[in-house]
Every structure is written in structure tokens, then in C-alpha cells.
Amino acid sequence: MKIVVCIKQTFDSEASISLNETGGIDDQSVIQIVNPYDEYAVEEAIRLKEKYGGEVTVVTVGKENARKALHQCLAMGADHTLLVNDPQLEDADSHTYAVVLSTVLCTMDYDLILCGREAIDTSVSQVPSRLAERLDLPQINMVSHLEIVEGNVKATRDIEGGSEIVESALPAVISVQKGINEVRYPSLRLIMRAKKMAIKTFSLADLGLTMDDVAPYLSVEEYIFPEPRKEGMRLKGEVNEVVTQLIQHLRHEVKVL
Amino acid sequence: MTVLAFAEQRNGKMPKAAYEALSQGRRIADSMEDNLYVCLVGNNVSGLAEEIAACGGDEILMCDSEVFSSYQTETYAAVLTAAIRELEPGIVLMGYTSMGKDIAPRVAERIGAGLISDCTDMEVKGNEIYFIRPMYAGKVFTRVRVRTPVKICTLRPNNFRVDKKQGKGELRKFTAEVPEVRAKVTKIKVQESKRPELTEAEIIVSGGRGLGKAEGFRIVEEVADTLGAAVGASRAAVDAGWRPQQHQVGQTGKVVTPNLYVACGISGAVQHLAGMGSSRCIVAINKDPDANIMKMADISIEGDLYKILPELENQIREFKGRET
Ligand SMILES: Cc1cc2nc3c(=O)[nH]c(=O)nc-3n(C[C@H](O)[C@H](O)[C@H](O)COP(=O)(O)OP(=O)(O)OC[C@H]3O[C@@H](n4cnc5c(N)ncnc54)[C@H](O)[C@@H]3O)c2cc1C
Ligand SMILES: Nc1ncnc2c1ncn2[C@@H]1O[C@H](COP(=O)(O)O)[C@@H](O)[C@H]1O
Numbered sequence: 001m002k003i004v005v006c007i008k009q010t011f012d013s014e015a016s017i018s019l020n021e022t023g024g025i026d027d028q029s030v031i032q033i034v035n036p037y038d039e040y041a042v043e044e045a046i047r048l049k050e051k052y053g054g055e056v057t058v059v060t061v062g063k064e065n066a067r068k069a070l071h072q073c074l075a076m077g078a079d080h081t082l083l084v085n086d087p088q089l090e091d092a093d094s095h096t097y098a099v100v101l102s103t104v105l106c107t108m109d110y111d112l113i114l115c116g117r118e119a120i121d122t123s124v125s126q127v128p129s130r131l132a133e134r135l136d137l138p139q140i141n142m143v144s145h146l147e148i149v150e151g152n153v154k155a156t157r158d159i160e161g162g163s164e165i166v167e168s169a170l171p172a173v174i175s176v177q178k179g180i181n182e183v184r185y186p187s188l189r190l191i192m193r194a195k196k197m198a199i200k201t202f203s204l205a206d207l208g209l210t211m212d213d214v215a216p217y218l219s220v221e222e223y224i225f226p227e228p229r230k231e232g233m234r235l236k237g238e239v240n241e242v243v244t245q246l247i248q249h250l251r252h253e254v255k256v257l
Numbered sequence: 258m259t260v261l262a263f264a265e266q267r268n269g270k271m272p273k274a275a276y277e278a279l280s281q282g283r284r285i286a287d288s289m290e291d292n293l294y295v296c297l298v299g300n301n302v303s304g305l306a307e308e309i310a311a312c313g314g315d316e317i318l319m320c321d322s323e324v325f326s327s328y329q330t331e332t333y334a335a336v337l338t339a340a341i342r343e344l345e346p347g348i349v350l351m352g353y354t355s356m357g358k359d360i361a362p363r364v365a366e367r368i369g370a371g372l373i374s375d376c377t378d379m380e381v382k383g384n385e386i387y388f389i390r391p392m393y394a395g396k397v398f399t400r401v402r403v404r405t406p407v408k409i410c411t412l413r414p415n416n417f418r419v420d421k422k423q424g425k426g427e428l429r430k431f432t433a434e435v436p437e438v439r440a441k442v443t444k445i446k447v448q449e450s451k452r453p454e455l456t457e458a459e460i461i462v463s464g465g466r467g468l469g470k471a472e473g474f475r476i477v478e479e480v481a482d483t484l485g486a487a488v489g490a491s492r493a494a495v496d497a498g499w500r501p502q503q504h505q506v507g508q509t510g511k512v513v514t515p516n517l518y519v520a521c522g523i524s525g526a527v528q529h530l531a532g533m534g535s536s537r538c539i540v541a542i543n544k545d546p547d548a549n550i551m552k553m554a555d556i557s558i559e560g561d562l563y564k565i566l567p568e569l570e571n572q573i574r575e576f577k578g579r580e581t
Contacts, residue, residue: 013508013528017396021375025397028328036509057542098366120390124374129362139330139441141359144502158503159355160272162447162456164328168440181501216370221387222400229534232555234546242558243568246540247576249556251496254538256460257573 001054001148003045004110005078006040006101006131009062009069010121019223027063030176034069037116039076039183040176044146045114046077047181052148055079057108061089061100067199074194075186081197086204093216094122096129103207105135111170112153117142117177125175130171140166144179258347259385260286263295263337264309264317265356267328271305273457274352276312277417281379282350283313283424283474288381292316293424296340296431298333300326300338303428307492310426312419318344319430327442328356332435339433340406341368348386352455353411361411371403373410375512392530394508398556413458415514448503455487455504460517461533463489463506464499467522467543467562471499476566485574488534489513491523507549521562525550542566 011017015030034042045056057080057083058073060066070081084100092100105113113135115128126143132139143158144163153172157164187193204214233249235242262282265275279295286293297305300323309317320336338362341349351357353375359399365372377398378389388401388410437549455461466475472516474488481488490500492507506513506532518536523529525541525548533539534553541554542562551557 011393013394013531015393016578017393087438093371094362095366102533114523120394123394125316125358125373126362126365126372126374129359130366133363133366138439139359139363142355159445160456161450162445164442165444165446167443174442178505217369217403217405218373219402219404220399221402223397224389224400226395226535229539229553229555231552232539232557234551234557234559236546236559239560239564239568240572242560243565246556246558246569247572250517250538250540253574254517255557257335257539257575 001048001052001112002110003048003054003056003114004046004105005038005041005056005058005114007042007058007060007069007073007116008035008119008121009060009066010035010119011032013120018128025223032065032068032169034072035116035119037118037120037177038081040178040180042073042076042078042115043181043183044176048112048148049077053164054111057082059096059101059104060084061092069193070199071197074197076184078174079202082200082202084202084204084207087203088211089214091216092214093218094124094126094130095217096214097127098134100204100207100209101127101131101210102134104202105131113137113171113173115173115175117175128173128175135173138168138169138172139174141175143174146174146176146180148244178228229232258289259291259294259344260289261294261340261344262298262314263349263351263357264295264305264314265352265354266297266299266302266305269299269302269304271308273419274354274412274414275356276419277414278350279309279312279314279411279416280351280419280422281412282497283350283381283420283422285381285386285495286313286315289384294318294344294346296337298325298336299424305341306426306428312426313422313424315425316386316427316429318429320431320433324435325447327474329438329442330359330363330440331438334360334367335435336431336433337364338367340431346407349407349409351411353413357411361409365409368407369405370407370409373401373403373406373408375413376410377413377416379410380424395534413512413514452481453485453487455489455506455511455513456486457514458487458515460484460486460519461489461506461513461515462486462519462521463491463523463533464494465491465523466493468494468499471497474499476563476570480519480566480570480573483570483577491529510511519555520550521566523550524548525553
């Protein structure tokens with residue numbers, strides 16, 4: 001089974017966000033990680049490989065430092081990695097990523113494409129479906145369980161108040177979410193070995209893409225930092241008294257009860 | 258500018274997010290002095306026309322057939338695409354729900370449209386619409402413009418007001434060619450619950466590691482039930498196996514915006530705040546006065562939740578009893 005996993009390098013979830021001199025989001029002073037949902041996708045791909053044989057290729061559109069994320073995927077057990085890096089991708093949006101990824105994937109041979117449910121930086125949940133559309137493939141999003149049954153995929157997709165079982169022929173694009181597996185931590189030996197493995201790198205020109213092809217559909221006009229929540233009323237003391245105060249306040253001031 | 262709202266439904270029932278999309282659509286249509294068009298897809302769904310009209314729907318394009326009895330990405334996407342091609346709306350609205358998340362980007366790529374997902378607010382200025390949406394788990398918001406002629410937008414549930422405003426409610430039969438379905442929904446499992454869906458709930462009572470054990474959730478459920486609330490959980494509680502993944506609130510769980518969020522035995526890690534930080538009122542119950550959640554809650558109670566929650570349940574019962 002040939003599996004391609006699309007991953008994005010994102011800010012660590014603890015990172016504090018600030019702007020740089022040019023008014024963009026500062027990505028220099030933060031720790032960057034493999035998008036947590038994409039770790040589940042890589043893990044799932046490797047488990048499928050372990051069960052059915054085949055190979056796992058991890059693809060990302062990112063900057064030079066995204067190599068670190070790819071090395072982590074290699075240490076987890078991916079076979080090949082591919083980075084698309086180009087200064088012209090500075091304003092990329094999810095349409096842009098879908099154009100680039102579909103161009104890369106067009107030249108590859110695959111049975112399954114795995115993605116994360118969303119990237120925790122911009123959290124748009126768009127790339128997997130846009131990619132599926134461009135490749136004219138079926139899609140299954142928000143998958144928390146995956147099986148291969150007689151060459152087809154059988155997935156559990158979470159919906160409000162329950163779940164759907166979705167069955168599809170391969171190839172298909174599947175986005176996964178927490179609950180699908182437990183991500184492995186590679187040993188130091190595997191981490192060291194991965195550092196020596198090659199990462200194929202492409203520019204837009206290498207892929208035959210121009211600025212026009214990747215022009216984003218959205219333009220960010222402004223970043224707005226929300227007012228931090230202020231410390232409110234503190235209640236302490238006799239249990240029945242503090243609870244009475246709480247209820248009074250919720251009823252008469254906040255008016256939620 | 259023509260406005261189109263997608264009236265999401267399952268089994269003839271619209272989620273709150275669909276009413277929110279209709280209402281927001283009505284408000285934009287009013288400011289543009291145009292009609293609100295509605296796309297309704299399903300099987301035997303004409304009964305929804307009245308409710309759609311009551312939320313401002315003027316013309317309802319209804320695709321009603323057995324083929325659409327359950328949601329399938331490929332058939333529903335084909336109908337919505339056909340409706341957009343026919344009406345050429347300036348803006349298309351729907352909920353950021355499991356259905357909206359699935360169909361909106363697929364349709365957007367097909368018609369070459371920009372999509373704003375998880376929108377929390379909008380500013381209409383003349384013929385331009387500015388969309389506000391969170392990034393980095395709500396640590397920063399962006400004001401975004403869409404460059405394409407059709408702008409698609411999915412609304413974060415519980416962030417847009419629902420108002421009753423009568424529209425013309427004209428029902429029009431609509432048909433579209435649908436493809437063979439490749440990814441097929443073969444079964445739907447419903448978790449029977451008398452509690453509201455987390456993303457739609459007005460009140461949520463959540464429990465964390467501080468409950469100490471799975472059984473600890475019983476008191477959380479009891480308090481929730483006296484309030485008609487949903488039950489949420491921190492990741493620590495989910496990972497311990499005390500609650501299902503579907504109940505997790507936070508960065509790798511659900512994002513919620515209730516009027517009241519009661520956090521019991523939850524420390525308030527950034528990843529948890531990512532899911533509930535914009536709740537209108539936050540109450541924290543924690544024995545540690547220095548826990549992060551105590552510093553940002555609107556009301557915090559310092560103490561043992563096993564003493565406070567039973568008393569809370571009693572007192573709520575008492576006043577609810579007095580009310581009826
Ligand atoms: C990539 C990533 C994603 C994550 N996503 C999420 C997410 O989606 N959601 C999420 O919640 N977390 C998430 N986390 C985990 C998060 O960092 C915290 O570990 C988690 O939220 C802690 O859960 P907690 O508050 O229940 O437990 P703790 O932090 O252990 O807090 C327990 C609290 O209970 C209090 N307590 C104990 N006993 C009592 C008592 N008897 N009475 C009253 N109070 C008591 C304690 O004082 C303490 O404050 C994520 C982490 C990472 C790295
Ligand atoms: N720049 C990128 N390179 C590769 N994959 C990506 C990229 N951006 C998003 N993805 C994939 O699409 C998923 C959803 O991302 P998003 O639509 O941005 O929320 C991610 O979890 C990745 O699997």
C-alpha cells in the first residue's frame with residue numbers, strides 16, 4: 001500500500017503570538033512542531049504499512065525549518081519526504097496549499113492520502129477537501145477509526161451526537177482526528193538515523209507553477225488581539241453560602257439561569 | 258449582492274447552526290436590499306419551509322428526493338454547486354458543523370471560491386464584507402477579505418444571533434445532476450442522549466482530572482441535568498478513559514461558546530482555554546486558588562468540588578422548584 005501523508009509544521013500549542021516588524025505573525029521566536037493532528041495521520045500511515053506492507057511518503061509545503069518536522073516523521077517510520085519551499089508562498093492560503101499539493105501528488109503513485117483534521121495554527125479545515133476536489137478523489141473527514149476491508153476503506157467519521165460509517169474505494173483523501181491512535185515516540189537511535197536521511201526539495205518553478213497559479217483567494221487585512229479575560233469574583237468560605245452567592249449572581253447579574 | 262444560506266438538516270431537523278446561518282443571511286440580505294435565497298437538500302423536507310421562512314428565507318431552492326435521504330458529500334456538494342452556479346450569489350453561508358466543514362471546502366474549490374471557516378463575526382461595509390475569525394486557538398483574530406466573486410463562509414456555532422423575521426418563503430423545486438457516490442455513508446450511529454449537543458449548548462458543565470475517577474462525573478452530570486446543560490471534559494479526563502473523545506473541549510476537541518461554562522477540577526491549560534475561552538460567563542470550581550482557570554474565570558469558587566457540586570445541585574433544584 002502506497003500512502004502519502006500531508007503534514008504542516010505549526011506553532012507549539014503553548015506558543016504566544018506576536019507580530020513582527022512587517023506586521024505579520026512572528027514565526028522566528030516560537031517553537032515549531034508537527035501539527036498534532038498530522039502526527040495521528042503519520043502514525044496511522046505507518047501502522048497500515050506495518051500491517052499491509054508498502055511505503056509512506058510525507059509531503060509538506062513550508063519553509064526551510066519544516067525539515068525538522070519531516071525528520072520527525074522519518075524517525076517515526078516514514079520512508080520518503082518531500083518539501084515544497086518557495087518565497088512566493090508567503091501569503092499562501094488553503095487554496096494555494098491545495099494547488100501545490102495536488103501538483104506534487106499528480107506525479108506520484110498512491111493508494112491513500114492522509115491528512116489531519118485541521119492545522120492548529122490557522123485551523124481552517126479546508127486543505128484535505130480542496131485537495132480531494134482537485135484530484136477528483138472521494139473524501140472522508142474527521143475520521144476517528146480506519147480499517148481496510150477487501151481493498152476498500154471503512155472509516156468512522158464523527159458527527160454531532162454520533163458517528164457515520166463511511167466506505168470508499170481507494171484512492172481517497174482522509175483527514176483524521178484525535179482518538180484514531182496513540183502516537184509513538186521514536187527512540188534516540190531512530191531520531192539520529194532519520195537526521196541522515198534525504199529530503200527532496202522543490203520550488204514552485206520545479207513544479208511548473210507560477211505566481212498566478214498559487215494566488216490566494218483570501219487577504220488578511222488585520223490581526224486583532226482579544227482583550228485578555230480579567231480575573232472575576234472570588235468566592236470562598238462556607239459551602240452553602242458561596243453556592244447561594246454564585247446562584248444569585250448567575251441569576252441576577254449574568255442572567256444565565 | 259445575492260445571499261444564499263445552506264439549510265443544513267438531518268432527518269428533517271435543522272441544527273441551531275442552520276438557523277444561525279439563515280438569520281445572518283437575512284441580516285446581510287437586508288443591508289444589501291436583496292432577497293435571501295436558501296438551499297435545502299434532503300428527503301421529505303418541504304415541512305421545513307415554514308421554519309425557514311420564519312427565519313427570513315425568501316426563495317427556497319429545494320432538492321427533495323430519496324437520493325438525499327442521508328448526507329453524502331458528493332451528492333450534496335453537487336446540489337449546492339448547482340444552486341451557486343444558478344444564483345451567482347455574492348455570499349454563501351452555512352454552519353461550521355461536521356457537514357459544513359465537509360462540504361464547504363469541496364464546493365469552494367470546485368467553483369474557485371474563497372472560504373472563511375469558523376467565522377465569529379462579520380462587518381458589512383457597503384458592498385464589501387469583512388470576516389472575523391480566530392487563529393492560533395483564539396490567541397489572535399484576523400479580519401479577512403475574500404477576493405473571489407463568490408464568498409463562502411461557515412459560521413462558528415453559537416456566535417450569531419437567531420432572530421425571527423418573516424421572509425417570503427417561496428418554495429421552488431430544484432434539481433441537479435448528481436454523480437455516483439464513491440465515499441458512501443453506510444451507517445449512522447446515534448448516541449442516545451437527552452442532553453444538548455456540546456457546540457449548541459447554552460450551558461456546559463465540564464469536568465477534569467480533579468474529579469479523580471470516572472464515577473466522579475456522576476455529580477457533574479447531575480448538576481448539568483438540573484440546568485439542562487451539556488457535559489464536557491478536559492483532555493486529561495478523556496485520556497484517562499472517563500469520558501468519550503466526543504466530549505473533549507479544547508484545541509484537540511470541540512470549540513464551544515456557551516453562555517455559561519462551569520469548569521470543575523480543570524486547571525485551565527492553554528489548550529483547554531482554546532476550546533472555551535470565549536464563553537460568555539466562566540465559572541471555575543477548583544481547590545487551588547492559583548490554578549490558571551481561577552485567574553480568568555468570571556466567578557471562581559475555591560474549594561473541594563465534591564462538597565460544592567452536591568450543594569450546587571441542591572440549590573438549583575430548590576429554585577427551579579420554586580419557579581414552577
Ligand atoms: C497538542 C496538545 C493538545 C491538547 N489539547 C487539549 C484539549 O483539546 N483539551 C484539553 O482539555 N487539554 C488539551 N491538552 C492538554 C492540556 O495541556 C492539559 O494537560 C489538560 O487540559 C489538563 O486537564 P485538567 O485540567 O483536567 O487536569 P490538571 O491540569 O491536572 O488539573 C486538575 C485540576 O483539578 C484541581 N482539583 C484536584 N482535585 C480537586 C478537588 N477535589 N476539588 C476541586 N479541584 C480539584 C486541581 O487543583 C487542578 O487545577 C492538550 C495538550 C497538547 C500538548
Ligand atoms: N502547508 C501544508 N502542507 C502539507 N499539508 C498541509 C498543509 N496545510 C494543511 N495541510 C494538511 O491539511 C490538513 C488540514 O489543514 P487546514 O485545512 O489548514 O486546517 C492538515 O492537518 C494537513 O494534513
